Amino acid sequence: MLALYIVAGILLVIVLVLSVPVDLTFDFRTNGDGRAMLRVEWLFGLLGKNLLPRKKKPAKRPKKPKKAKKPKKGKKRDLKTLLTLIRTRGVLAGSIRLVRRMLTSFRVRQLDADLRVGLDDPADTGIMCAVLWPLMVRPGLFGPVTFRIEPVFEEPVFEAALRGEVTIIPAQMVANLLRSVFSLAGLRVMKLMVVSRWKRKK
Numbered sequence: 001m002l003a004l005y006i007v008a009g010i011l012l013v014i015v016l017v018l019s020v021p022v023d024l025t026f027d028f029r030t031n032g033d034g035r036a037m038l039r040v041e042w043l044f045g046l047l048g049k050n051l052l053p054r055k056k057k058p059a060k061r062p063k064k065p066k067k068a069k070k071p072k073k074g075k076k077r078d079l080k081t082l083l084t085l086i087r088t089r090g091v092l093a094g095s096i097r098l099v100r101r102m103l104t105s106f107r108v109r110q111l112d113a114d115l116r117v118g119l120d121d122p123a124d125t126g127i128m129c130a131v132l133w134p135l136m137v138r139p140g141l142f143g144p145v146t147f148r149i150e151p152v153f154e155e156p157v158f159e160a161a162l163r164g165e166v167t168i169i170p171a172q173m174v175a176n177l178l179r180s181v182f183s184l185a186g187l188r189v190m191k192l193m194v195v196s197r198w199k200r201k202k
Contacts, residue, residue, distance in 0.1 A: 018171040020044075021107075026166075031116075031159040088192060090185030101176040111145045111164035118152030125151050 020043060027037040038052040085091060119125045129151045180186050 015171065018174055019169070022168045022170060024166045024168065026162070026164060028162045029160070031161070084196075085189055085192060088185070088188050090183075091189060094180060094183060094185035098176065098180040101179070102173060105169050105172040105176065107167040107169070108144055109165040109167060111166070112162070113145075113147050114161040115147075115149040116152060116157060116159040117149060118155055118157040120156050122153040125153055 023041040023045070025037075025039045025041070027035070029035055036052045037050070039048060039050050041048040117125070117128065119128065129149065132147075132149055181190075
């Protein structure tokens with residue numbers, strides 16, 4: 001009985017830990033110095049860590065060039081297995097549902113996206129801007145999401161700046177993942193992977 005209480009207590013602690021939101025603050029830019037910033041905070045800001053930018057490591061001595069290796073047969077098997085997984089009944093639809101459920105685990109507090117885009121053909125640039133025009137006219141259409149785009153007709157160019165604050169609920173992500181793994185499509189994928197690995201060892 002004591003062992004049952006211990007297991008239940010451990011599971012309860014895991015659930016409580018996963019129920020604490022994780023805050024992500026990010027700033028990515030492709031223009032200028034191409035800087036990137038990513039900070040993770042937990043326990044409502046009591047714990048935090050900067051994942052980007054990372055500290056520069058000391059330069060290593062140049063290694064001797066390695067001889068080109070011949071492609072192994074295992075890579076062809078892996079590609080064949082991947083194609084088989086994609087063609088498995090229910091996998092594609094299940095993957096789409098998983099992505100949708102994962103998105104519900106995100107709470108966007110603020111998201112600013114600035115794009116400077118130009119295509120090879122100015123007419124294509126105009127068509128693209130016409131398609132994205134509702135986002136530019138009503139920047140608050142999707143709540144705290146602001147979208148701005150600057151069309152460039154003189155030359156092909158792509159520059160982006162993405163800044164925002166997002167809250168993630170790990171418990172929801174884990175629950176959605178387990179729900180997908182133990183679905184019919186997920187069980188078919190696991191069975192296929194086990195059979196494929198058994199054949200490889202044989």
